[in-house]
Amino acid sequence: MSKGRRDRTVKAREIIAQQKAAERRRKVTLWTSVAVVLVLFVAGLVGYSVMSRQNAGKLVTPASAVDDGTAFALGTGPVTVDVYEDFMCPACGNFESASGEKLQNLAEAGTITLRIHPVSILDRFSNGTEYSTRSAAAAAAAAEAGKFLEFHNVLYENQPEENSDGLTNEKIIELAKSVGLTSETFVNAVNEGTYETWATQATEKFSDRYTGTPTIVVNGVQLTGPDDTVPTTDLLTQTIEKAAG
Incomplete structure (x- = not known):
């Protein structure tokens, strides 16, 4: 194999390796983003649930109520x-x-x-x-x-x-x-x-x-x-x- 051909082969392998590495990085970035979104979504649900429970336990007296707020x-x-x-x-x-x-x-x-x-x-x-x-x-x-x-x-x-x-x-x-x-x-x-x-x-x-x-x-x-x-x-x-x- 001529030196020029060997160089082209090596170059092609390097390009393929770079493309594969870039693809792996892209997948890692994608799944990391998905994981972050899921974590934020779950955190939001938990926060809403906690807030709802806190609101349910809070005393809110109706403004329209009379007789010491009971009627x-x-x-x-x-x-x-x-x-x-x-x-x-x-x-x-x-x-x-x-x-x-x-x-x-x-x-x-x-x-x-x-x-x-x-x-x-x-x-x-x-x-x-x-x-x-x-x-x-x-x-x-x-x-x-x-x-x-x-x-x-x-x-x-x-x-x-x-x-x-x-x-x-x-x-x-x-x-x-x-x-x-x-x-x-x-x-x-x-x-x-x-x-x-x-x-x-x-x-x-x-x-x-x-x-x-x-x-x-x-x-x-x-x-x-x-x-x-x-x-x-x-x-x-x-x-x-x-x-x-």
């Missing part, structure tokens, strides 16, 4: 009627069916100030899903969107049975849409549990004074029927009329 008011009448209720509570559902519309009409007419206190004393009856807390927190989010009463009513119209899983967040959001609650802020509040710590605190305040739901209080005095039963609509109406003078 949502309807009307501005001279007689104050406080109703403490749990969205999982069958007795609360029965009370709403019997007297809810009457109280709402009295509030609209300016006869009473109706203050509804969502509480969560029945989480133990929703198979670990904490429906009472989630629904109370969702009601707070609805109040912030100016749709408390509409959302309150649609939850009772679709009240789950005690000892069931309750409604999922997806179902809560679906029902909210049916009454015009469609904002991303509301959806995020439900999914992230923005007001769940508030619901727990409001329940603790309730438990310091009363036991059982529904609890009805007229001008600061608890109202019960015979043998500590839930007051009837007639008894409730009579008590309100007497308080109004």
Whole structure:
């Protein structure tokens, strides 16, 4: 083999070796970039998860809440009627069916100030899903969107049975849409549990004074029927009329 040919062969081998080395460097750079992107993606997911948990545990009191941040008011009448209720509570559902519309009409007419206190004393009856807390927190989010009463009513119209899983967040959001609650802020509040710590605190305040739901209080005095039963609509109406003078 001539010297010129040998030189060309050596040169060609060097070029091939350089190309292979460049290809290896390119692959290393590519996979390093992919690994970095994956690490950042996972870190972002972890960070979001941690932030969501931190937000869920943070006390956020609804700006629209009254009575030491525990209730949502309807009307501005001279007689104050406080109703403490749990969205999982069958007795609360029965009370709403019997007297809810009457109280709402009295509030609209300016006869009473109706203050509804969502509480969560029945989480133990929703198979670990904490429906009472989630629904109370969702009601707070609805109040912030100016749709408390509409959302309150649609939850009772679709009240789950005690000892069931309750409604999922997806179902809560679906029902909210049916009454015009469609904002991303509301959806995020439900999914992230923005007001769940508030619901727990409001329940603790309730438990310091009363036991059982529904609890009805007229001008600061608890109202019960015979043998500590839930007051009837007639008894409730009579008590309100007497308080109004």
